[in-house]
Amino acid sequence: MSTVMNAANAETELGRVAPPRNWKTPIVLSVLALIVFVAFGIFGDARDVAFSWSSDGDAIMLPDVVVNARVLGWVSGVIMIIVALWSFWLANSRRSTPVWGSMLSGFLFLASLIGLVGAGGRAPVVFLLTGAIALSSPVIFGAIAGIIGERVGVVNVAIEGQLLAGAFTSAFVASLTNNLWAGLVAAMIAGALVSMVLAVFAIRYVVDQVIVGVVLNGLVIGLTNFLYSTVLTKDSQNFNFPGTFDFLPIPFLSDIPVLGPVLFDQRITTYAMFLLIPTAWYFLFRTKWGLRIRSAGEHPLAADTVGINVNRMRFWTVTFAGMIAGFGGAALTLGSSNAFVREMSAGQGFIALATVILGRWNPWLAAVAALLFGFSRNFRIWAGQSGSTIPSDLIAMTPYLVTLIAVAFLVGRAVGPAASGKPYLKS
Amino acid sequence: MQVADVAPEVLVVVQSLIVLFVAAPPLVRAIFRLPEARVLEAAK
Numbered sequence: 001m002s003t004v005m006n007a008a009n010a011e012t013e014l015g016r017v018a019p020p021r022n023w024k025t026p027i028v029l030s031v032l033a034l035i036v037f038v039a040f041g042i043f044g045d046a047r048d049v050a051f052s053w054s055s056d057g058d059a060i061m062l063p064d065v066v067v068n069a070r071v072l073g074w075v076s077g078v079i080m081i082i083v084a085l086w087s088f089w090l091a092n093s094r095r096s097t098p099v100w101g102s103m104l105s106g107f108l109f110l111a112s113l114i115g116l117v118g119a120g121g122r123a124p125v126v127f128l129l130t131g132a133i134a135l136s137s138p139v140i141f142g143a144i145a146g147i148i149g150e151r152v153g154v155v156n157v158a159i160e161g162q163l164l165a166g167a168f169t170s171a172f173v174a175s176l177t178n179n180l181w182a183g184l185v186a187a188m189i190a191g192a193l194v195s196m197v198l199a200v201f202a203i204r205y206v207v208d209q210v211i212v213g214v215v216l217n218g219l220v221i222g223l224t225n226f227l228y229s230t231v232l233t234k235d236s237q238n239f240n241f242p243g244t245f246d247f248l249p250i251p252f253l254s255d256i257p258v259l260g261p262v263l264f265d266q267r268i269t270t271y272a273m274f275l276l277i278p279t280a281w282y283f284l285f286r287t288k289w290g291l292r293i294r295s296a297g298e299h300p301l302a303a304d305t306v307g308i309n310v311n312r313m314r315f316w317t318v319t320f321a322g323m324i325a326g327f328g329g330a331a332l333t334l335g336s337s338n339a340f341v342r343e344m345s346a347g348q349g350f351i352a353l354a355t356v357i358l359g360r361w362n363p364w365l366a367a368v369a370a371l372l373f374g375f376s377r378n379f380r381i382w383a384g385q386s387g388s389t390i391p392s393d394l395i396a397m398t399p400y401l402v403t404l405i406a407v408a409f410l411v412g413r414a415v416g417p418a419a420s421g422k423p424y425l426k427s
Numbered sequence: 428m429q430v431a432d433v434a435p436e437v438l439v440v441v442q443s444l445i446v447l448f449v450a451a452p453p454l455v456r457a458i459f460r461l462p463e464a465r466v467l468e469a470a471k
Contacts, residue, residue, distance in 0.1 A: 201454070212447070219443040222440035226436035
């Protein structure tokens with residue numbers, strides 16, 4: 001492979017160095033195409049699947065689209081093979097495959113996978129998408145907290161702990177006060193407190209940031225487990241019964257088929273997530289404060305030279321990011337499940353950490369990566385219910401398989417903030 | 428064998444605190460008001 005890359009760097013007739021041939025995309029696309037063509041097409045389930053676009057009670061009902069799962073796999077496979085061949089041709093002429101080409105292949109892969117799992121029954125598209133957004137919102141909150149932290153130069157491995165602290169505090173405070181908003185504010189304070197501990201140890205006491213993060217996760221898991229078994233379970237009616245925010249359908253917009261229930265009939269926590277993504281992006285990349293934050297994370301000495309107090313900036317920015325992660329914790333309880341459960345964040349903080357890197361430290365891309373995780377988790381839930389013939393263990397693999405492929409794409413490409421994880425010591 | 432009546436959840440907390448103290452010499456110095464390592468070497 002490396003000899004091919006070296007040869008590709010040879011000078012062209014024009015005297016300029018040609019870009020190297022990159023075979024990653026065509027290889028991944030052709031593997032996916034072959035899986036779809038062979039496993040979903042040739043050996044796929046020959047029964048029909050009905051893609052349903054509306055649920056009962058919708059203002060506008062769309063008819064189900066019924067297709068044969070095997071034919072769907074076959075057709076998708078053929079189109080994907082054509083895209084893969086085209087991608088090989090592009091790679092050979094030293095050009096990269098357009099994003100829409102990869103997205104088309106990804107979409108066809110998902111469509112035929114849903115067809116295969118739902119063969120002989122219905123594939124509820126709206127349920128799959130709505131659940132994906134609901135399941136990904138804590139991850140998106142965590143990911144944005146992680147992005148802001150790393151942009152200012154502090155690696156936040158404690159996102160898991162912050163989500164858990166937020167979830168616990170919101171359930172407890174909301175139950176005590178009978179006020180969901182109080183729970184939400186308490187969750188943000190809890191997240192900020194965890195962040196403050198992280199920031200004090202990482203900045204004041206110059207402890208390795210990854211170690212502090214891991215330790216804080218252990219601390220929060222231990223504390224919440226202890227308090228859960230000693231306090232919350234003793235009187236769960238009074239201490240762990242917060243209720244959830246109501247669904248707030250936006251008039252007219254929520255009546256749009258498919259998109260309406262997915263985007264405009266959600267809880268306040270999800271709407272907050274929708275608002276947070278563009279706000280975080282604008283704040284980081286278009287404001288003076290964002291520029292200062294990024295300068296503290298890229299080149300703290302330069303930032304210090306122009307009068308920015310790097311360590312103070314880092315402390316308060318990480319604390320602010322902790323509030324966002326705490327909000328994400330509240331989305332786990334007040335925004336979905338109505339009670340705190342032992343270790344309910346279940347690794348979502350670590351997934352958020354992965355999406356920070358997958359999303360190249362950009363809120364939009366991280367949100368897309370988190371949605372992918374949310375979709376695969378929801379897909380797993382649906383596949384378990386639909387009684388598919390595919391072994392559930394194989395389906396449980398999907399989110400991680402998706403991550404592996406995505407990470408393989410990004411190897412060597414994702415470059416984080418230069419001073420992320422390095423303490424700034426003023427000499 | 429359970430020797431003392433300690434909730435197992437607390438053990439994780441204690442373990443985390445131990446790791447934290449081991450990983451943060453400046454914290455231990457600050458708590459016990461110990462001098463900086465460099466100052467100590469210079470005194471020798």
